[in-house]
Structures are given as structure tokens and as C-alpha cells.
Amino acid sequence: MSEVHAARRTRLRDRCQASGSASALVSRPANVRYLTGTAPQGAVLLLGRTEDLLLCPGPPDDRTDGRPDETLCVQTLRGPAGDPAVAAADLAAGQRADSLAVEEHHLTVARHRAIRSVVPRLRLADLGCAVEQLRVxxxxxxxxxxxxxxxxxxxxxxxxxxxxxxxxxxxxxxxxxxxxxxxxxxxxxxxxxxxxxxxxxxxxxxxxxxxxxxxxxxxxxxxxxxxxxxxxxxxxxxxxxxxxxxxxxxxxxxxxxxxxxxxxxxxxxxxxxxxxxxxxxxxxxxxxxxxxxxxxxxxxxxxxxxxxxxxxxxxxxxxxxxxxxxxxxxxxxxxxxxxxxxxxxxxxxxxxxxxxxxxxxxxxxxx
Amino acid sequence: MSEVHAARRTRLRDRCQASGSASALVSRPANVRYLTGTAPQGAVLLLGRTEDLLLCPGPPDDRTDGRPDETLCVQTLRGPAGDPAVAAADLAAGQRADSLAVEEHHLTVARHRAIRSVVPRLRLADLGCAVEQLRVxxxxxxxxxxxxxxxxxxxxxxxxxxxxxxxxxxxxxxxxxxxxxxxxxxxxxxxxxxxxxxxxxxxxxxxxxxxxxxxxxxxxxxxxxxxxxxxxxxxxxxxxxxxxxxxxxxxxxxxxxxxxxxxxxxxxxxxxxxxxxxxxxxxxxxxxxxxxxxxxxxxxxxxxxxxxxxxxxxxxxxxxxxxxxxxxxxxxxxxxxxxxxxxxxxxxxxxxxxxxxxxxxxxxxxx
Structure with a gap:
């Protein structure tokens, strides 16, 4: 199954690049699951320039949330490390992305603002319903x-x-x-x-x-x-x-x-x-x-x-x-x-x- | 019970006015319910300058969602009338509010943007977790x-x-x-x-x-x-x-x-x-x-x-x-x-x- 999820991420990456963003942040749970095989509560997917990363607020539990795709790097935030979306944006900036497409129809204003304040030089674009469209x-x-x-x-x-x-x-x-x-x-x-x-x-x-x-x-x-x-x-x-x-x-x-x-x-x-x-x-x-x-x-x-x-x-x-x-x-x-x-x-x-x-x-x- | 809800709205209004917003838009379902006694799916509460209004995407059903406070004006949007939050912001502007406090930790970036584009002259502020604090x-x-x-x-x-x-x-x-x-x-x-x-x-x-x-x-x-x-x-x-x-x-x-x-x-x-x-x-x-x-x-x-x-x-x-x-x-x-x-x-x-x-x-x- 992991090739299936990797192939879905490749299709999404192609779409992002066509619209000028080298990286994307997927936060809507069903979209995260579609692209990774799992969606632990609060997890987000960073579709990075060089690497894809699933960021989880706690350890994923494969009995209950499905098993994450083996081709994917999973990172667990420890303790009160804050919002995985902010951590993901920070990593995107570390991968030298200059633009990050986010799901504006899912991300709250407060989270969007937190990302902007942590990585102000990262341009935030709108991923729109690109993943929902792939899912149809x-x-x-x-x-x-x-x-x-x-x-x-x-x-x-x-x-x-x-x-x-x-x-x-x-x-x-x-x-x-x-x-x-x-x-x-x-x-x-x-x-x-x-x-x-x-x-x-x-x-x-x-x-x-x-x-x-x-x-x-x-x-x-x-x-x-x-x-x-x-x-x-x-x-x-x-x-x-x-x-x-x-x-x-x-x-x-x-x-x-x-x-x-x-x-x-x-x-x-x-x-x-x-x-x-x-x-x-x-x-x-x-x-x-x-x-x-x-x-x-x-x-x-x-x-x-x-x-x-x-x-x-x-x-x-x-x-x-x-x-x-x-x-x-x-x-x-x-x-x-x-x-x-x-x-x-x-x-x-x-x-x-x-x-x-x-x-x-x-x-x-x-x- | 309706006096209870009206009193809660008065407390919230006092807080809003103290922080410079004459009107507020409450979208988080538990907060809507706390302030009105009901929370039909997708409903939002406009705490207006002159009138409070519960905007529902469909007719509220008091058997399943609780009964709305009788002191409250309930407005049902008909057909594909779009987002009740946008309709509420439009009404706030009609009540001559110059500023509207929204729940930035609940409202999505896309909804926030839609409000700004429909009522560009309305200043959008952050209500923060004011209702959650009242609820403690x-x-x-x-x-x-x-x-x-x-x-x-x-x-x-x-x-x-x-x-x-x-x-x-x-x-x-x-x-x-x-x-x-x-x-x-x-x-x-x-x-x-x-x-x-x-x-x-x-x-x-x-x-x-x-x-x-x-x-x-x-x-x-x-x-x-x-x-x-x-x-x-x-x-x-x-x-x-x-x-x-x-x-x-x-x-x-x-x-x-x-x-x-x-x-x-x-x-x-x-x-x-x-x-x-x-x-x-x-x-x-x-x-x-x-x-x-x-x-x-x-x-x-x-x-x-x-x-x-x-x-x-x-x-x-x-x-x-x-x-x-x-x-x-x-x-x-x-x-x-x-x-x-x-x-x-x-x-x-x-x-x-x-x-x-x-x-x-x-x-x-x-x-």
C-alpha cells in the first residue's frame, strides 16, 4: 500500500509545482490519511521540497489509526511542543522552500498567523481543495x-x-x-x-x-x-x-x-x-x-x-x-x-x- | 433559561466593548450553544450592535439541538445562501458596526477572507477565547x-x-x-x-x-x-x-x-x-x-x-x-x-x- 500513498503524494506535488509552490502543508485529517495511510489526531503532512514528513503531536498508534506509509518519515513532537502545523512550516523553511501552500479552507486564522510569525519569510499560498479533488x-x-x-x-x-x-x-x-x-x-x-x-x-x-x-x-x-x-x-x-x-x-x-x-x-x-x-x-x-x-x-x-x-x-x-x-x-x-x-x-x-x-x-x- | 443565555451574551458584549469591538461573530459550536441554548449544524451567532441574531443554514430542530433562547432573533438562510458567517458579517456592517471580533482560533482562513471580501470596510478583530473563558x-x-x-x-x-x-x-x-x-x-x-x-x-x-x-x-x-x-x-x-x-x-x-x-x-x-x-x-x-x-x-x-x-x-x-x-x-x-x-x-x-x-x-x- 505504501506505493499507493507515495504515488498520491507525487500527483499532489506535481499540482503544487504547476501552481508555483514547491511545498505544501496538509492539515485536514481525511486528506492526511489519503496521502499517508494514517491520520493520528492533530497530525499534519508536510510535502517538502526534499522530503515528506508526517508530524504527530503524540506517538501514532497503528492499531487504531492505520499504518503510516513506509516511504514516509514520521516525526513525533514531544511534550507541549506546540502546533505541528507551525513545526512543519519551520521545517519547510529549513528545506529552503520560499513558498508553502496551506489548506485555507481548513487552517484557522490563528494557526495561519502563528505560522507567519514563526517563519515570516515563507510565502503562504492556498492549496485549495487540491487533495479533495484527487480523492474524488x-x-x-x-x-x-x-x-x-x-x-x-x-x-x-x-x-x-x-x-x-x-x-x-x-x-x-x-x-x-x-x-x-x-x-x-x-x-x-x-x-x-x-x-x-x-x-x-x-x-x-x-x-x-x-x-x-x-x-x-x-x-x-x-x-x-x-x-x-x-x-x-x-x-x-x-x-x-x-x-x-x-x-x-x-x-x-x-x-x-x-x-x-x-x-x-x-x-x-x-x-x-x-x-x-x-x-x-x-x-x-x-x-x-x-x-x-x-x-x-x-x-x-x-x-x-x-x-x-x-x-x-x-x-x-x-x-x-x-x-x-x-x-x-x-x-x-x-x-x-x-x-x-x-x-x-x-x-x-x-x-x-x-x-x-x-x-x-x-x-x-x-x- | 432564556434569561441565562441573554445574561451570558451581555457579559460577552461587555468584554467586547471593553476591547474596542461593538460586535462579535461566534462560530465555534459549543460557544454558540452556550450563548443561545442551541447550536444547529453550521449556525453562527452575531452579537450585534443593536440586535443579536442566530443565523442557521437550515431550520433549527428543537428536538435535537435544544431550544433557542426566546429573546434571540433566529434567521434561517434559505437555499444555497452561502456561509452564515459571511451573512452575519454583512448584517453587522448593516448595523453600522465598524469592527467585528471573530473567533480566529475557529474560523478558517478561507472564511475570514470571504468575510473581508464581502464587507471590506469592516475591521476584523480577534475575539480570542473570550467565550471559552466565560464557560470555565x-x-x-x-x-x-x-x-x-x-x-x-x-x-x-x-x-x-x-x-x-x-x-x-x-x-x-x-x-x-x-x-x-x-x-x-x-x-x-x-x-x-x-x-x-x-x-x-x-x-x-x-x-x-x-x-x-x-x-x-x-x-x-x-x-x-x-x-x-x-x-x-x-x-x-x-x-x-x-x-x-x-x-x-x-x-x-x-x-x-x-x-x-x-x-x-x-x-x-x-x-x-x-x-x-x-x-x-x-x-x-x-x-x-x-x-x-x-x-x-x-x-x-x-x-x-x-x-x-x-x-x-x-x-x-x-x-x-x-x-x-x-x-x-x-x-x-x-x-x-x-x-x-x-x-x-x-x-x-x-x-x-x-x-x-x-x-x-x-x-x-x-x-
């Missing part, structure tokens, strides 16, 4: 971690569906799902598990309450596993009891159609906004245009909410090997609603089109 | 939330001790503790629950692995509950089996003595570093000075790791009504170790001295 297209190793995470989430969800649900609270169901994720080998949940019943169902990122599952409820569940740092997402909506009401079937079919339209529009070269529009217009033309979430989906990877954003104003086009969620939903205040959420990998049609990672059925199950 | 001394309402949180953590831990432990993994025990916290009314765990067995025992913030509890192990557990936003912490070490080994008893007694020395030195007016030294020198004089954690304890409140820090180089003195942890520990690589961690509130001797919130026994239990 995944390699097969990364996709394989997402695939395993999705299998784990499917298993956890499948087991829950076999148990008795009526009378249990949203909070308990969410905790049980998280336990099952870990049982099946996840590092942990990819984000706080959402279980929403009755009038709460269909709300995006609903935080579980003490409401109990009742006959006739919609039950919507959204969960994901983290596997080797990679985070996936699945969301499904069920109905509790023997037969769904007419409005429930109608709403479900509508959201299902919207989600399918989104999925089917995933292809290399498709504009982000067109994927969003494909799903959104199904809901819009049925009169649910108001109050829809701002996103139809988003990228996933080392973070659960990465680029790209599938939204009306998003700029850009999908590439092959970009994993995204497609997750339209409708929530009717006071009544509840439906969300259906899959993680898929964009693939060319010649390879069979989008690869569905979360394979739990999307039929409307009555539980 | 707690009122009785806040302490009561911590007390309830500590009771919940004690209950969860007590129940675990009654169950069979041998053969279960660290990860399962941690998940079970978290479930019990929620069962007993916690909002959730205050931080990732740590369960460490055998050679892992005694490590600070150890992340649970698949190692199973064995006869003869030390078992160290650290958990906490969040209750109405307030986070407490308790840590205990047990021994598994009928009779602890000699080295286990010796090490336990030593860490217990260090922890007691730290607890007994808590008093209004005591220097942070003296509390640290009281605990540290017990371990140091027994030959464990190397490899000790950098902290003996820290403040708790809306965040689990707040000011003050009880550490060798910390500057400052304790006040009454400051809740802190006292948590020395020793970890012997390959063998394991002991941590003992309490949350206490500093009280004057006339009021009975430090108030212990986490009351689970600190006798060495053989389970």
Missing part, C-alpha cells in the same frame, strides 16, 4: 473497502428486519444497528445511524428519539459502515403491519421512481446537476417540489459527505470510479415520508453501468 | 446537568459489573455501555467509550479492539454521558478473577494514591500545575515519571475537553464551581496498567471541599 475518483482498492462496508450495512439491516420491531424505540433500533455493524467487522458506524418512525419517517438525518414503532407506521432507516476508513450509506423505508395504506404505496412508488431515475442517470460524463434533476423532477412534477432536500446525493469515501454534490447548482461532471449516493426523499409534516438511499459507483456502460453497492431490496416491505 | 466557571444549572450525567454513567458502569465479563470483547463491552447510557436517559456517550483489557489496560483513550477479557486481566473502562449537552467522565480499573497478582495490587494502590492526591489538592485558588504536580509526583517518585500522559485532568462541560488543563506548564488557578477530571494512570507496555478517573466540582472548604460527581467505588474490585 477512487482506485479499485478504495472501492473494494466501500463494497465490503456496504455488505456489512446490508447484513446489519437484514438482521434487524427479521426481528420484532413494534414497540421498540428509534433510539434502541439505531443502537442495535450500530452494534450489528461492529459485529460484522465495521470499524464503526459511518455516521450517526438514523431511525425514524411514523411522523418522523422520511426526514433526512433524523436523530432517533424515544418514539416507539407502531402498527401502520412508515419506518425509515439510514445507516452505513466504516471499513478501513471508507464510509458508505444505505437508506430504506418500510411499512409496519400487514398492509400499507393507499397514500403510503403511492408515496413510496413516487420516491422509488425518483431514486431510480437518479440511479439510471449515473454515467461517466453526466453533469452533477443532471443527475439531481433526473430525480428531482419526478418529485417536482408530482407536486413535492417545495421542501425537498438541497441535495439528491453526494460522494462518499474517507468522509461520508465528499465531493461531488448532486445538487441543482453543482458544476462538474461525473467520472468513472466515483462512488456517490442517490437519496431522494419526501417528508410530509405530521404524516411522515419515504427516503431511499443507495451507494453506487459510476461505471461506463461497457462495464455494465453503475455498480450498486447496497443491495438490500427496494421493494416496499410490510414488516 | 459553571452555574448550578450546568453543574446539575453534569451531576445527572455522572449518575447515568455510574449506573451504566454498575450494571456492566454485574454481568459476566470473561470471554467478551472490548468492542462489545463498549457498545453495551453506550447502550446502557442511552437507556438511562443520556443524549448519548460524551466521547467514544474506552474498554481496555490485559495489555491494553491503562492506556488513555484506548480504542476498543476484538481482544476478549481473560482471567487475570486488568480491565480499564472510561465512559461518560452527555446530558442536556453537558459531558462528564468516569474511569475505573478492575481485575478479572478471584485474586489480583501482587504487581496488580501494588500498581493499583499507587495510581489510587496519585489520584487521591490530585483530588485532595482541588480547591479555589489552587494553581492548575500544582494539582497536576500533586498527582504526578506520586507516580514519579515510584519510578513511573517517564511516559506519563501530558495531562492529569481537564475541565468538562459542553465539550469533554475544556479549559482548564491540569498539566505541568498550565498557567492559572482554579475557581469554585469549575468541574474537572482527575485521571492519572500508568501503562506498562506489554503488561497493562491502571487508570482512575473522576469528575469533580471545585468547591471551597467551607462547602465541604471538592464535590465528587462520579461515585462508583474506587476499591480494587476483583470481578
Amino acid at each position: 475518483v477512487k482506485d479499485e482498492e478504495e472501492i473494494s473497502c466501500l463494497r465490503i462496508g456496504a455488505e456489512i450495512a446490508d447484513q446489519a439491516l437484514g438482521e434487524l428486519l427479521e426481528s420484532i420491531l413494534v414497540g421498540r424505540t428509534e433510539r434502541h433500533l439505531a443502537l442495535e444497528l450500530e452494534r450489528r455493524l461492529v459485529d460484522h467487522g465495521a470499524d464503526g458506524p459511518a455516521f450517526p445511524t438514523s431511525v425514524a418512525t411514523g411522523p418522523n419517517s422520511g426526514r433526512r438525518a433524523h436523530r432517533p428519539t424515544d418514539r416507539r414503532v407502531e402498527e401502520g407506521d412508515f419506518l425509515s432507516v439510514c445507516l452505513g459502515a466504516t471499513y478501513r476508513g471508507y464510509r458508505c450509506e444505505i437508506g430504506r423505508t418500510f411499512v409496519i403491519g400487514t398492509s400499507p395504506a393507499g397514500w403510503q404505496i403511492e408515496l413510496y412508488d413516487l420516491v422509488f421512481a425518483a431514486q431510480r431515475a437518479g440511479r439510471e442517470s449515473l454515467a461517466p460524463g453526466a453533469a452533477y446537476r443532471d443527475v439531481d434533476r433526473a430525480a428531482r423532477q419526478v418529485l417536482d412534477s408530482a407536486g413535492y417540489g417545495e421542501g425537498l432536500p438541497v441535495l439528491t446525493g453526494h460522494g462518499v469515501g474517507l468522509e461520508i459527505d465528499e465531493d461531488p454534490q448532486l445538487a441543482p447548482a453543482a458544476m462538474g461532471k461525473l467520472d468513472a470510479c466515483v462512488p456517490v449516493t442517490v437519496e431522494p426523499g419526501v417528508h410530509l409534516p405530521g404524516r411522515g415520508g419515504v427516503r431511499i438511499d443507495d451507494t453506487l459507483v459510476v461505471r461506463p456502460e461497457a462495464d455494465g453501468g453503475p455498480e450498486l453497492l447496497t443491495i438490500t431490496t427496494k421493494e416496499l416491505l410490510a414488516l | 466557571v459553571k452555574d448550578e444549572e450546568e453543574i446539575s446537568c453534569l451531576r445527572i450525567g455522572a449518575e447515568i454513567a455510574d449506573q451504566a458502569l454498575g450494571e456492566l459489573l454485574e454481568s459476566i465479563l470473561v470471554g467478551r470483547t472490548e468492542r462489545h463491552l463498549a457498545l453495551e455501555l453506550e447502550r446502557r447510557l442511552v437507556d438511562h436517559g443520556a443524549d448519548g456517550p460524551a466521547f467514544p467509550t474506552s474498554v481496555a483489557t490485559g495489555p491494553n489496560s491503562g492506556r488513555r483513550a484506548h480504542r476498543p479492539t476484538d481482544r476478549r477479557v481473560e482471567e487475570g486481566d486488568f480491565l480499564s473502562v472510561c465512559l461518560g454521558a452527555t446530558y442536556r449537552g453537558y459531558r462528564c467522565e468516569i474511569g475505573r480499573t478492575f481485575v478479572i478473577g478471584t485474586s489480583p497478582a501482587g504487581w496488580q495490587i501494588e500498581l493499583y494502590d499507587l495510581v489510587f494514591a496519585a489520584q487521591r492526591a490530585g483530588r485532595e489538592s482541588l480547591a479555589p485558588g489552587a494553581a492548575y500545575r500544582d494539582v497536576d504536580r500533586a498527582a504526578r509526583q506520586v507516580l514519579d517518585s515510584a519510578g513511573y515519571g517517564e511516559g506519563l500522559p501530558v495531562l492529569t485532568g481537564h475541565g468538562v462541560g459542553l465539550e469533554i475537553d475544556e479549559d482548564p488543563q491540569l498539566a505541568p506548564a498550565a498557567m492559572g488557578k482554579l475557581d469554585a464551581c469549575v468541574p474537572v477530571t482527575v485521571e492519572p494512570g500508568v501503562h506498562l507496555p506489554g503488561r497493562g496498567g491502571v487508570r482512575i478517573d473522576d469528575t469533580l466540582v471545585v468547591r471551597p472548604e467551607a462547602d465541604g471541599g471538592p464535590e465528587l460527581l462520579t461515585i462508583t467505588t474506587k476499591e480494587l474490585l476483583a470481578l
Whole structure:
């Protein structure tokens, strides 16, 4: 794996040099992990003129943070040695860099100022989202971690569906799902598990309450596993009891159609906004245009909410090997609603089109 | 409660005005919550010249984020309206402020730059850690939330001790503790629950692995509950089996003595570093000075790791009504170790001295 990380650093270095900075300071944890294989708390990566260095405030712990790339020099700051970002800038100056690109969207004003005061002659440039952009297209190793995470989430969800649900609270169901994720080998949940019943169902990122599952409820569940740092997402909506009401079937079919339209529009070269529009217009033309979430989906990877954003104003086009969620939903205040959420990998049609990672059925199950 | 939040904002306003800024922008989530009673994701507080305003990227949800103070004006940004911090700065300029104090230790360089470009004539000053300083001394309402949180953590831990432990993994025990916290009314765990067995025992913030509890192990557990936003912490070490080994008893007694020395030195007016030294020198004089954690304890409140820090180089003195942890520990690589961690509130001797919130026994239990 260490060649993978070294190759990623080389690509980033090429980008930096093209924009006039011989060295860069990476501080955003997911970016540090992407480029080094590990991200101990507070660690920063110096992409130096002559040498790359991972600076950690304490000794890295490979059991919990992943193993740092062997081609990388790791330096542990001892005691109250201050901010690793400042130490890194100082080292960059020592390597005779005249300019250092920093992640201005992550570095605070106070840290930026501290760097300037310690190494005033170093020109500070903006690295922007260069690492986030590198992260958008995944390699097969990364996709394989997402695939395993999705299998784990499917298993956890499948087991829950076999148990008795009526009378249990949203909070308990969410905790049980998280336990099952870990049982099946996840590092942990990819984000706080959402279980929403009755009038709460269909709300995006609903935080579980003490409401109990009742006959006739919609039950919507959204969960994901983290596997080797990679985070996936699945969301499904069920109905509790023997037969769904007419409005429930109608709403479900509508959201299902919207989600399918989104999925089917995933292809290399498709504009982000067109994927969003494909799903959104199904809901819009049925009169649910108001109050829809701002996103139809988003990228996933080392973070659960990465680029790209599938939204009306998003700029850009999908590439092959970009994993995204497609997750339209409708929530009717006071009544509840439906969300259906899959993680898929964009693939060319010649390879069979989008690869569905979360394979739990999307039929409307009555539980 | 709303008068409480309004009074806190008045105190902050007085501080700002004393340092020459008529308005302030608070962006750090725990600080926003402290001053308003709520902190929806991405929300910022504008402490304006004429009016205070909570700016939210989406509608606040009082079931999950707490209820915003009624004396406060809440404004929801619709659609992709951009950064609430930029919108707040724009409003400050509209209220004819000529200077705005921002949290430079939280605001990123990119956001700071965006504010400057939208309202170039507004002078940006540094609010520093003014809100964090206000947060150090707690009122009785806040302490009561911590007390309830500590009771919940004690209950969860007590129940675990009654169950069979041998053969279960660290990860399962941690998940079970978290479930019990929620069962007993916690909002959730205050931080990732740590369960460490055998050679892992005694490590600070150890992340649970698949190692199973064995006869003869030390078992160290650290958990906490969040209750109405307030986070407490308790840590205990047990021994598994009928009779602890000699080295286990010796090490336990030593860490217990260090922890007691730290607890007994808590008093209004005591220097942070003296509390640290009281605990540290017990371990140091027994030959464990190397490899000790950098902290003996820290403040708790809306965040689990707040000011003050009880550490060798910390500057400052304790006040009454400051809740802190006292948590020395020793970890012997390959063998394991002991941590003992309490949350206490500093009280004057006339009021009975430090108030212990986490009351689970600190006798060495053989389970």
C-alpha cells in the first residue's frame, strides 16, 4: 500500500509545482490519511521540497489509526511542543522552500498567523481543495473497502428486519444497528445511524428519539459502515403491519421512481446537476417540489459527505470510479415520508453501468 | 433559561466593548450553544450592535439541538445562501458596526477572507477565547446537568459489573455501555467509550479492539454521558478473577494514591500545575515519571475537553464551581496498567471541599 500513498503524494506535488509552490502543508485529517495511510489526531503532512514528513503531536498508534506509509518519515513532537502545523512550516523553511501552500479552507486564522510569525519569510499560498479533488475518483482498492462496508450495512439491516420491531424505540433500533455493524467487522458506524418512525419517517438525518414503532407506521432507516476508513450509506423505508395504506404505496412508488431515475442517470460524463434533476423532477412534477432536500446525493469515501454534490447548482461532471449516493426523499409534516438511499459507483456502460453497492431490496416491505 | 443565555451574551458584549469591538461573530459550536441554548449544524451567532441574531443554514430542530433562547432573533438562510458567517458579517456592517471580533482560533482562513471580501470596510478583530473563558466557571444549572450525567454513567458502569465479563470483547463491552447510557436517559456517550483489557489496560483513550477479557486481566473502562449537552467522565480499573497478582495490587494502590492526591489538592485558588504536580509526583517518585500522559485532568462541560488543563506548564488557578477530571494512570507496555478517573466540582472548604460527581467505588474490585 505504501506505493499507493507515495504515488498520491507525487500527483499532489506535481499540482503544487504547476501552481508555483514547491511545498505544501496538509492539515485536514481525511486528506492526511489519503496521502499517508494514517491520520493520528492533530497530525499534519508536510510535502517538502526534499522530503515528506508526517508530524504527530503524540506517538501514532497503528492499531487504531492505520499504518503510516513506509516511504514516509514520521516525526513525533514531544511534550507541549506546540502546533505541528507551525513545526512543519519551520521545517519547510529549513528545506529552503520560499513558498508553502496551506489548506485555507481548513487552517484557522490563528494557526495561519502563528505560522507567519514563526517563519515570516515563507510565502503562504492556498492549496485549495487540491487533495479533495484527487480523492474524488477512487482506485479499485478504495472501492473494494466501500463494497465490503456496504455488505456489512446490508447484513446489519437484514438482521434487524427479521426481528420484532413494534414497540421498540428509534433510539434502541439505531443502537442495535450500530452494534450489528461492529459485529460484522465495521470499524464503526459511518455516521450517526438514523431511525425514524411514523411522523418522523422520511426526514433526512433524523436523530432517533424515544418514539416507539407502531402498527401502520412508515419506518425509515439510514445507516452505513466504516471499513478501513471508507464510509458508505444505505437508506430504506418500510411499512409496519400487514398492509400499507393507499397514500403510503403511492408515496413510496413516487420516491422509488425518483431514486431510480437518479440511479439510471449515473454515467461517466453526466453533469452533477443532471443527475439531481433526473430525480428531482419526478418529485417536482408530482407536486413535492417545495421542501425537498438541497441535495439528491453526494460522494462518499474517507468522509461520508465528499465531493461531488448532486445538487441543482453543482458544476462538474461525473467520472468513472466515483462512488456517490442517490437519496431522494419526501417528508410530509405530521404524516411522515419515504427516503431511499443507495451507494453506487459510476461505471461506463461497457462495464455494465453503475455498480450498486447496497443491495438490500427496494421493494416496499410490510414488516 | 432564556434569561441565562441573554445574561451570558451581555457579559460577552461587555468584554467586547471593553476591547474596542461593538460586535462579535461566534462560530465555534459549543460557544454558540452556550450563548443561545442551541447550536444547529453550521449556525453562527452575531452579537450585534443593536440586535443579536442566530443565523442557521437550515431550520433549527428543537428536538435535537435544544431550544433557542426566546429573546434571540433566529434567521434561517434559505437555499444555497452561502456561509452564515459571511451573512452575519454583512448584517453587522448593516448595523453600522465598524469592527467585528471573530473567533480566529475557529474560523478558517478561507472564511475570514470571504468575510473581508464581502464587507471590506469592516475591521476584523480577534475575539480570542473570550467565550471559552466565560464557560470555565459553571452555574448550578450546568453543574446539575453534569451531576445527572455522572449518575447515568455510574449506573451504566454498575450494571456492566454485574454481568459476566470473561470471554467478551472490548468492542462489545463498549457498545453495551453506550447502550446502557442511552437507556438511562443520556443524549448519548460524551466521547467514544474506552474498554481496555490485559495489555491494553491503562492506556488513555484506548480504542476498543476484538481482544476478549481473560482471567487475570486488568480491565480499564472510561465512559461518560452527555446530558442536556453537558459531558462528564468516569474511569475505573478492575481485575478479572478471584485474586489480583501482587504487581496488580501494588500498581493499583499507587495510581489510587496519585489520584487521591490530585483530588485532595482541588480547591479555589489552587494553581492548575500544582494539582497536576500533586498527582504526578506520586507516580514519579515510584519510578513511573517517564511516559506519563501530558495531562492529569481537564475541565468538562459542553465539550469533554475544556479549559482548564491540569498539566505541568498550565498557567492559572482554579475557581469554585469549575468541574474537572482527575485521571492519572500508568501503562506498562506489554503488561497493562491502571487508570482512575473522576469528575469533580471545585468547591471551597467551607462547602465541604471538592464535590465528587462520579461515585462508583474506587476499591480494587476483583470481578
